[in-house]
Amino acid sequence: FNFNLLCVGQSGLGKSTLINTLFNKDIYDLHQSEIGEDDFVSNEEEEEDNDRVKIDTISTTIEENGVELNLTVIEAPGFGDFIDNTNSWEPIIDEINSRFDQYLDSENKIDRSNIIHEDNRIHACLYFIEPTGHNLKALDLKFMEMIHTKCNLIPIISKSDILDDNEIFEFKNVIKQQLLENNIEYFKPPTYAVDDSESIAMTEQLYDLIPYAIVGGEQGTRSRSYPWGIIEVDNPQHCDFVFLRDVLIKNFMEELREKTNTVLYENYRSNKLKS
Amino acid sequence: FNFNLLCVGQSGLGKSTLINTLFNKDIYDLHQSEIGEDDFVSNEEEEEDNDRVKIDTISTTIEENGVELNLTVIEAPGFGDFIDNTNSWEPIIDEINSRFDQYLDSENKIDRSNIIHEDNRIHACLYFIEPTGHNLKALDLKFMEMIHTKCNLIPIISKSDILDDNEIFEFKNVIKQQLLENNIEYFKPPTYAVDDSESIAMTEQLYDLIPYAIVGGEQGTRSRSYPWGIIEVDNPQHCDFVFLRDVLIKNFMEELREKTNTVLYENYRSNKLKS
Numbered sequence: 085f086n087f088n089l090l091c092v093g094q095s096g097l098g099k100s101t102l103i104n105t106l107f108n109k110d111i112y113d114l115h116q117s118e119i120g121e122d123d124f125v126s127n128e129e130e131e132e133d134n135d136r137v138k139i140d141t142i143s144t145t146i147e148e149n150g151v152e153l154n155l156t157v158i159e160a161p162g163f164g165d166f167i168d169n170t171n172s173w174e175p176i177i178d179e180i181n182s183r184f185d186q187y188l189d190s191e192n193k194i195d196r197s198n199i200i201h202e203d204n205r206i207h208a209c210l211y212f213i214e215p216t217g218h219n220l221k222a223l224d225l226k227f228m229e230m231i232h233t234k235c236n237l238i239p240i241i242s243k244s245d246i247l248d249d250n251e252i253f254e255f256k257n258v259i260k261q262q263l264l265e266n267n268i269e270y271f272k273p274p275t276y277a278v279d280d281s282e283s284i285a286m287t288e289q290l291y292d293l294i295p296y297a298i299v300g301g302e303q304g305t306r307s308r309s310y311p312w313g314i315i316e317v318d319n320p321q322h323c324d325f326v327f328l329r330d331v332l333i334k335n336f337m338e339e340l341r342e343k344t345n346t347v348l349y350e351n352y353r354s355n356k357l358k359s
Numbered sequence: 360f361n362f363n364l365l366c367v368g369q370s371g372l373g374k375s376t377l378i379n380t381l382f383n384k385d386i387y388d389l390h391q392s393e394i395g396e397d398d399f400v401s402n403e404e405e406e407e408d409n410d411r412v413k414i415d416t417i418s419t420t421i422e423e424n425g426v427e428l429n430l431t432v433i434e435a436p437g438f439g440d441f442i443d444n445t446n447s448w449e450p451i452i453d454e455i456n457s458r459f460d461q462y463l464d465s466e467n468k469i470d471r472s473n474i475i476h477e478d479n480r481i482h483a484c485l486y487f488i489e490p491t492g493h494n495l496k497a498l499d500l501k502f503m504e505m506i507h508t509k510c511n512l513i514p515i516i517s518k519s520d521i522l523d524d525n526e527i528f529e530f531k532n533v534i535k536q537q538l539l540e541n542n543i544e545y546f547k548p549p550t551y552a553v554d555d556s557e558s559i560a561m562t563e564q565l566y567d568l569i570p571y572a573i574v575g576g577e578q579g580t581r582s583r584s585y586p587w588g589i590i591e592v593d594n595p596q597h598c599d600f601v602f603l604r605d606v607l608i609k610n611f612m613e614e615l616r617e618k619t620n621t622v623l624y625e626n627y628r629s630n631k632l633k634s
């Protein structure tokens with residue numbers, strides 16, 4: 085079955101790296117894309133492309149727990165990278181809407197047998213927050229405000245190895261406060277009546293940890309090496325990577341698709357049919 | 360005598376931290392300013408202040424090598440922080456110009472005995488580059504292009520502990536290449552005929568290391584502690600802090616003021632008098 089993951093954030097926040105680390109596969113040829121980007125960015129090129137956020141998709145097959153998964157990662161290069169980022173969220177919102185429309189059309193077909201295999205709706209959005217340690221910026225708030233009613237939002241603190249434990253704690257509190265004040269909801273892993281109390285506690289912890297403080301491994305590895313030490317991506321003492329992996333892949337991928345289908349898509353559909 | 364240092368960069372890049380570490384003094388009450396900023400940033404406040412870069416100055420007396428120094432740090436909160444950052448450099452350029460004008464006026468006074476003690480011209484600008492590991496952004500290039508003919512530009516890679524040694528090496532090469540292509544000059548510590556070859560080699564190394572890869576210490580300390588290790592600010596294996604300190608304070612402060620007086624100010628003055 086399909087899993088469609090939208091990744092949004094400024095250039096250089098480790099998006100490609102995180103995707104490779106999450107799915108344990110070199111989906112992006114990182115070295116290749118970095119060479120191209122570094123060699124050819126120049127002032128004229130940036131002016132040609134200025135104010136244009138593009139939508140890129142990359143699809144691959146992933147094996148998780150013996151199950152084959154059609155993974156599609158949707159990215160928006162240019163988002164947050166220009167001098168003027170006004171309306172930079174529009175191409176992204178349009179992309180989400182067009183995928184909803186695509187599903188709406190296929191629902192109306194006579195032969196709908198393939199519909200679940202052609203589900204191109206966005207099942208989750210990872211939003212990459214810059215690890216400033218201060219607060220969310222205007223663009224972060226604007227984007228998350230625009231998107232949270234359209235897809236499952238999972239905010240993450242990118243490159244969190246830059247912040248020590250106290251700074252992460254305070255930064256998370258500020259972020260949660262700002263999201264609350266702006267009525268921005270993010271994905272809440274559901275608990276079920278049949279769950280035991282330990283399982284419920286773990287699921288609540290998964291929710292409390294958001295925004296996940298993430299570190300991505302150096303290319304092809306699951307760690308980052310520095311003169312002063314080695315950061316282990318899978319070590320919960322070092323970052324929240326294992327918890328993000330839990331929510332996104334191991335335990336709640338079905339819930340993300342479910343909520344997209346029964347809540348987010350249905351809201352879109354009824355709003356569209358009313359208007 | 361006076362030393363006036365302009366610090367420019369997005370919020371959260373460690374500007375206040377670096378100033379405190381450079382001058383070994385808690386010039387910014389970091390905890391205080393972070394509490395205020397975090398508690399009161401909200402959507403409405405940001406909209407009121409939107410598109411308005413402010414100029415803040417903070418002055419203090421510093422002792423260096425037994426010499427007393429009137430240090431003024433000029434900052435531009437808001438630079439790079441809005442959704443639309445068009446013209447965000449203008450208030451900063453205006454500030455530099457107005458300080459040149461101030462000096463021009465005082466040169467024309469009858470009693471000029473105090474002129475050197477009232478030198479408010481910007482002697483150096485530290486420009487904080489985000490440690491993306493990719494390349495300079497459009498705003499970085501635009502700002503440095505606007506400022507390098509008006510004051511001594513020293514570009515630095517902020518929070519460089521986020522990048523490993525290979526990444527820093529590649530990032531520096533890309534940055535230098537982009538600055539070259541855009542004809543942006545940065546401060547070159549001068550060598551003198553009387554210097555011995557070892558001293559010349561060291562001065563050339565100081566220039567080659569730009570942009571300096573910087574790490575600022577945790578509040579009140581000269582290190583940063585993490586579960587995976589301790590980063591030492593003064594350790595040249597960990598970052599270029601000691602080299603920046605060398606250029607800015609220990610060995611080339613006089614050259615920075617000299618170049619401001621004899622080259623940058625004179626250019627401004629002759630352009631102004633011609634027009």
Ligand SMILES: Nc1nc2c(ncn2[C@@H]2O[C@H](COP(=O)(O)OP(=O)(O)O)[C@@H](O)[C@H]2O)c(=O)[nH]1
Binds near residue numbers: 097100102245302
């Ligand atoms: N310190 C640190 N660096 C990271 C992390 N993730 C990626 N990087 C580095 O940041 C740079 C940019 O990463 P990349 O994945 O290309 O960013 P993207 O532009 O968002 O796709 C690369 O040099 C990565 O090795 C992280 O979690 N911590």
Ligand SMILES: Nc1nc2c(ncn2[C@@H]2O[C@H](COP(=O)(O)OP(=O)(O)O)[C@@H](O)[C@H]2O)c(=O)[nH]1
Binds near residue numbers: 245246369371573
């Ligand atoms: N990892 C890392 N964090 C830093 C560094 N310098 C400052 N910080 C942290 O980044 C956060 C913002 O620093 P601050 O000096 O207030 O940034 P400013 O907004 O540019 O003045 C604080 O939590 C600092 O402890 C650095 O070199 N490396």
